[in-house]
Amino acid sequence: MKILCVNTRKGVGDQVIFIPYLHSVSKKYKSPVSLLAKEDSRAKELLEDDNHLDEIITLKKEMDGVRGIFKLTNELKKRKFDKIFIFNSSFRYNLIARLAGIKSIYQYPLFRSKDNIVLSAKIFTEDITNQVVSTEPNLIIKKRDNNLDKSFKYICLGISASGPTKRWNINNYIKLAEKINKKIKCKFYIAGGKNDVDLINKFKNSEIGKDSLSFEKMNIKETMQHISNCNLYIGNDTGWAHISAALKVKALTIFCDSPVAAYGSYSSKMITIEPEGVVKGTTTHDTLGKDKISFDEVYNQSIQMLN
Numbered sequence: 001m002k003i004l005c006v007n008t009r010k011g012v013g014d015q016v017i018f019i020p021y022l023h024s025v026s027k028k029y030k031s032p033v034s035l036l037a038k039e040d041s042r043a044k045e046l047l048e049d050d051n052h053l054d055e056i057i058t059l060k061k062e063m064d065g066v067r068g069i070f071k072l073t074n075e076l077k078k079r080k081f082d083k084i085f086i087f088n089s090s091f092r093y094n095l096i097a098r099l100a101g102i103k104s105i106y107q108y109p110l111f112r113s114k115d116n117i118v119l120s121a122k123i124f125t126e127d128i129t130n131q132v133v134s135t136e137p138n139l140i141i142k143k144r145d146n147n148l149d150k151s152f153k154y155i156c157l158g159i160s161a162s163g164p165t166k167r168w169n170i171n172n173y174i175k176l177a178e179k180i181n182k183k184i185k186c187k188f189y190i191a192g193g194k195n196d197v198d199l200i201n202k203f204k205n206s207e208i209g210k211d212s213l214s215f216e217k218m219n220i221k222e223t224m225q226h227i228s229n230c231n232l233y234i235g236n237d238t239g240w241a242h243i244s245a246a247l248k249v250k251a252l253t254i255f256c257d258s259p260v261a262a263y264g265s266y267s268s269k270m271i272t273i274e275p276e277g278v279v280k281g282t283t284t285h286d287t288l289g290k291d292k293i294s295f296d297e298v299y300n301q302s303i304q305m306l307n
């Protein structure tokens with residue numbers, strides 16, 4: 001049986017959050033599933049070692065628009081899928097599935113404008129499998145032995161974010177690393193990309209950052225090897241926070257300006273920090289709370305999670 005799942009959300013974190021639902025569909029039909037996903041989701045790297053997945057089909061830019069409907073239809077038609085599971089409410093993908101000759105089409109209710117990323121996927125998948133589906137993602141990788149010095153604790157600092165309003169100040173991370181290291185001997189990994197070079201350099205040029213390892217020249221798969229060996233992630237709500245949780249690394253995640261109810265409550269490995277003065281669990285877009293994060297709360301929670 002050939003099965004296709006469709007997840008068109010573009011973020012790395014979004015792709016990680018969907019892992020348990022892909023696994024559940026695969027287990028239900030006792031077959032690996034193919035996945036249609038955007039390139040920015042890094043699905044090919046994230047899921048390369050996962051035997052629940054077959055082919056990762058990249059949703060390319062030329063598959064947008066009216067002409068793109070026919071290009072994507074042709075791509076799917078030649079693969080002869082038996083079933084398709086569409087994790088969105090778009091009529092576009094329903095139409096493409098029909099044009100591609102896929103007989104069994106399962107999808108969220110059409111034309112729904114808003115949904116909780118986790119709850120919608122969970123309910124949809126439970127209806128398909130007739131089983132309770134855990135929201136806990138399990139990111140499968142082939143781990144290498146990095147021969148780390150076990151006298152240190154290893155911390156991944158997620159200094160990056162998708163926008164400036166979601167990013168705790170880099171000076172806070174420097175101060176935090178210095179204070180933690182005075183109490184617990186640590187080594188630090190700096191999770192940031194090519195667009196974060198200025199922030200990375202500021203950390204690495206500090207006294208505490210001179211021996212740190214940064215991710216800006218690595219691909220996602222390479223960073224996963226390092227993160228999997230960490231004792232703790234501390235950082236913004238970014239893809240690396242969700243990767244950490246899915247690798248079963250405790251993740252202290254700072255929500256300044258993104259929906260914590262959706263992105264911060266699906267994993268037991270994720271502990272959230274929200275701005276002071278905000279009711280717990282209500283931080284969302286336009287909260288604009290990056291200057292209201294309590295340094296002491298982040299520090300105290302970090303020490304507790306490291307012990």
